Amino acid sequence: MRLAERADDWHAACAADTALAALGCRGEVGFGIRAGDEAVTFGFHDGRPVGAARRTDFEVAADPEAWREFFSAEPRPPHHHLFGMLMRVPGTAVTGDEVCFAQHAHLVRRVLEIGRAVIAGPPPAPPAPTAPPAASAAARVDRIEGRYLWAEVGQEPVRLFYEHAGTGRDVLLLHTAGADARQFHHLMNDDRLTERCHLVAFDLPWHGRSGGPPSEHPGAYALDTDRYVATIMAVIEALNLDDPIVVGCSMGGEICLELALRHPDRLGGVVACEAADHVPGRQVGWARDPRVNQTLFVPEWVEGLMAPQSPPEHRREVWWGYSQGGFGTFAGDILFYSGDWDARDRVGRIDTARCPVVMLTGEYDYSCTPEMSRRTAGRIPGAVFRTMPGLGHFPMAENPAEFAGHLLRALDEIDGKTRETAG
Missing domain, CATH: 3.40.50.1820 (Alpha/Beta hydrolase fold, catalytic domain)
Incomplete structure (x- = not known):
């Protein structure tokens, strides 16, 4: 998996993403997503994505095969989420400033979700519920007391x-x-x-x-x-x-x-x-x-x-x-x-x-x-x-x-x- 080949599209999608913008906080941070010998970096200034990072405070690294599964359209557990990979997939790690990672885990998570959509295509629409919604779901006052x-x-x-x-x-x-x-x-x-x-x-x-x-x-x-x-x-x-x-x-x-x-x-x-x-x-x-x-x-x-x-x-x-x-x-x-x-x-x-x-x-x-x-x-x-x-x-x-x-x-x-x- 060559992540660098999709870096431009990935950065552009991050810049346009309203959910990522809503998660932004003041300050500056840069981080990388590493697969083997290559990495794509992301920079944020005052909570806004600015493309590649001028400096990286930390990297999230995993084996290329682990990222291949993560960035698939329907990843298997525990490859569906970074924290699942950190806990259950050998070779996945955060290097650099771990406190900075914890401070900005919300940005990393959303950037990775955007990367999955760029690489594998937009997620499919969620399936219809197995049963129709309750009759009271649209009521102005529900039944809970x-x-x-x-x-x-x-x-x-x-x-x-x-x-x-x-x-x-x-x-x-x-x-x-x-x-x-x-x-x-x-x-x-x-x-x-x-x-x-x-x-x-x-x-x-x-x-x-x-x-x-x-x-x-x-x-x-x-x-x-x-x-x-x-x-x-x-x-x-x-x-x-x-x-x-x-x-x-x-x-x-x-x-x-x-x-x-x-x-x-x-x-x-x-x-x-x-x-x-x-x-x-x-x-x-x-x-x-x-x-x-x-x-x-x-x-x-x-x-x-x-x-x-x-x-x-x-x-x-x-x-x-x-x-x-x-x-x-x-x-x-x-x-x-x-x-x-x-x-x-x-x-x-x-x-x-x-x-x-x-x-x-x-x-x-x-x-x-x-x-x-x-x-x-x-x-x-x-x-x-x-x-x-x-x-x-x-x-x-x-x-x-x-x-x-x-x-x-x-x-x-x-x-x-x-x-x-x-x-």
Whole structure:
């Protein structure tokens, strides 16, 4: 692959790109994209692309074959995103000023997306949803209702925000690290679910619209397994949820497995999405580094975990939600997700006859890969696992219409297993 042959077209496309212009910040930076012995450089002045760089602060390097896959029209995971390649593809690296790279990762990401369109052609139009939008989607006021509740967390009262929609079986929805319950808004307006389930979602302490414990200073938040379980169970009790099925994603998927182990007789089952018994390598110091803008870096760190096929409007919603996280909240959650959480010695004790377990993982998730989830499910007697094609790490938010079908199937399986046990 000779990137230099397309450099002029690439620079021209960058100069014309409105998304790249919107991401620009004051200052000057130059970087290179290196494939073997050649590199294409990009310069920015006061946030605007100016063609080739006069100097380079850092380079992003990978083997030519890795870039060939990245710049293909439909790249395979983990070649679909730079951060996926940095984590999973040998030979991919950032050289030079790594802090400068973290400060400008948003520009690198967009430049690479533009390069893919230049080299492989514009991306295809996203496929039509697997089901028509909910009838209420165009309504001026949707069906979600939100309120606050007081729950005892760590022997302290905490004011938590929750939302609910629909009627029927209680289903509790758990958001991902550094995010909040808005991730489930599209699902909570999907007729297929709300006609069957009473969907409940809440913001963890220090997330979204929830406060924190009175004795805890902002920035001191650090999630661990015991605190997480206690918070969820406090919400279940405060809302008097009846044998709820708990659906969680990422760190929410991990804690689903812990809930199934600790409280099998209080739950109706769990759907653990993007989860494994141990997920190493996801802590990142730049999420709290004073030299790096958290509201730009954190959404970039997670953006590549989504599938490239997911609708752009939903991908942007996920990015924007992560840009609004409170100081240290994402980093405090990752202390649990890729640190405190290690259940390799205990997931095998989960009794799926008492608490059915379904595990679902997106094909494009390079943080918790489908194989990691599959191995975990294999250690849980009676657990069900499936890979979700064309989805990534945030299925309920990045492609809610597609994920709803997977969730409905999981709910059917849990209800069927519950009936078998009762019979």
